[in-house]
Amino acid sequence: MEKIVVTNSGPLTGSVNIDGAKNAALPIIAASLLGTEPIILENVPNLSDIEVILEVLESLGAKVEFLEKNTVRIDSSNLTGYEAPMELMNRMRASFLVMGPLLARFGKTMTYLPGGCAIGKRPIDLHLKGFKALGAVVKEGIDKIEATAEDGLRGDVIYLDFPSVGATQNIIMAATLAEGETVIENAAKEPEIVDLVNFLNKMGANIKGAGTSAIRIKGVNKLTGVQHAVIPDRIEAATFMVAAAITKGDITIENCIASHVMPIIAKLKEVGCKVYVNEDQDVLRVVGAKDPIGTDIKTLPYPGFPTDVQAQFMALLTIAKGQSKVTETVFENRFMHVDELLRMGAIIATDAREARIAGVPVLKGAEVKATDLRAGAALILAGLAAEGKTYISDIYHIDRGYDDIVGKLNSLGAKISRIDVDL
Numbered sequence: 001m002e003k004i005v006v007t008n009s010g011p012l013t014g015s016v017n018i019d020g021a022k023n024a025a026l027p028i029i030a031a032s033l034l035g036t037e038p039i040i041l042e043n044v045p046n047l048s049d050i051e052v053i054l055e056v057l058e059s060l061g062a063k064v065e066f067l068e069k070n071t072v073r074i075d076s077s078n079l080t081g082y083e084a085p086m087e088l089m090n091r092m093r094a095s096f097l098v099m100g101p102l103l104a105r106f107g108k109t110m111t112y113l114p115g116g117c118a119i120g121k122r123p124i125d126l127h128l129k130g131f132k133a134l135g136a137v138v139k140e141g142i143d144k145i146e147a148t149a150e151d152g153l154r155g156d157v158i159y160l161d162f163p164s165v166g167a168t169q170n171i172i173m174a175a176t177l178a179e180g181e182t183v184i185e186n187a188a189k190e191p192e193i194v195d196l197v198n199f200l201n202k203m204g205a206n207i208k209g210a211g212t213s214a215i216r217i218k219g220v221n222k223l224t225g226v227q228h229a230v231i232p233d234r235i236e237a238a239t240f241m242v243a244a245a246i247t248k249g250d251i252t253i254e255n256c257i258a259s260h261v262m263p264i265i266a267k268l269k270e271v272g273c274k275v276y277v278n279e280d281q282d283v284l285r286v287v288g289a290k291d292p293i294g295t296d297i298k299t300l301p302y303p304g305f306p307t308d309v310q311a312q313f314m315a316l317l318t319i320a321k322g323q324s325k326v327t328e329t330v331f332e333n334r335f336m337h338v339d340e341l342l343r344m345g346a347i348i349a350t351d352a353r354e355a356r357i358a359g360v361p362v363l364k365g366a367e368v369k370a371t372d373l374r375a376g377a378a379l380i381l382a383g384l385a386a387e388g389k390t391y392i393s394d395i396y397h398i399d400r401g402y403d404d405i406v407g408k409l410n411s412l413g414a415k416i417s418r419i420d421v422d423l
Helices: 022-034 048-059 093-106 125-133 165-175 191-202 234-246 258-271 307-317 337-343 373-385 405-411
Strands: 002-007 013-017 039-042 063-068 071-075 108-112 137-140 144-148 157-159 181-185 206-208 214-218 227-229 250-254 274-277 283-287 296-298 323-327 347-351 354-358 367-369 389-393 415-420
Touching: 002 373, 013 405, 022 039, 022 048, 022 071, 022 093, 022 165, 022 191, 048 063, 048 071, 048 093, 093 108, 093 125, 093 144, 093 165, 125 137, 125 144, 125 157, 125 165, 165 181, 165 191, 165 214, 191 206, 191 227, 234 250, 234 258, 234 283, 234 307, 234 373, 234 405, 258 274, 258 283, 258 307, 296 307, 307 323, 307 337, 307 354, 307 373, 337 347, 337 367, 337 373, 373 389, 373 405, 373 415, 405 415
Parallel strands: 013 250, 039 227, 157 181, 296 323, 367 389
Antiparallel strands: 002 389, 002 415, 039 071, 063 071, 108 144, 137 144, 181 214, 206 214, 250 283, 274 283, 323 354, 347 354
8 A cells, every 4th residue: 555755845946837637638538439530639647537537438449549648549430339337437427427428429328327536415417407408318227327319419408507517518518419509508617618618619519608607509410530738737736836835935837827726826815925927827936925824715616716726725724824714615525634634733623514724833744544636635735834744545546636746746845755555
């Protein structure tokens, strides 16, 4: 079993390059199932979740080849199946995103209920609501779901009760080959939605309104090949921004899109950090405050404060002067990292979806567990500022969303390593 060991590292300094966004790459890879010609994707992050979704595509008959470390060629012109394997579906929630493309391509699909981090309910009912509105017949079993559209999919107006990112993506992909026009109302606005739509439009789709609450898709007969670069990962960028703040360091973050992390910039300024953005809006510099002060954050769908940065920012607030409050509105079970931070000497009281934090002068190293992907990142950040050594277990969660976070932090002066531990 591997663990990550973190020692108080002092101020981190230097520059770090941000990888492609996992949450953009996953739906784009799923959408590659719609292509009738080879597709080349660039800036694909080297992550375990990416490996899983590519294995799903290969199980369906797609040919997958890495041309370089972060460039993959996908040929879905001769798919041989429409059933995603259970063992792969159980490993990652985003694998459910193949259902929309397969339904559009074959008029039928069968898949199993998805897995992923246990951060709360992430129901697929909105995905299925969209498929049904497009004319599919959906049959739900105990652990699997089948959808068929014998006469093809037909466009319709679909209102999402919540602006679900996954449902928006799945419905967009299903609607690209549907007859007529589909309108998704109360759609998610995340940059990852925009990147998916840009990719599909390059393939020949006719989609407008991405980044707004109303997305219109006019069905086309087929989608072709394309070359596309995945956008930078705003969550990875935010994690390193917080790393600068929690270590009172000075980090330059390259290959990012400043507009995608505006809530993080705003809150870091409230804490007392200085944030500089270059003229092209693709390089950020964060200078940590000598004496950070507490603030309040509330997670919301984009363009609000992202739930995927809540844990990392909470780690910072544990050593900020005064009182802070964190309100989680997206996932009801996303405070699992609180117990781990308490082991490190943090003072946090939770009540339902609210956490109140009293800043302490310093955290203390401890044996902790990465309860989910972003919780793992938060514990690494906490360890960078804590006295002594912090040992983090269950680090497979971290590998799902960060490519070589240990190496990148070490390049900034961190004292962090991976070790093998006998069970």
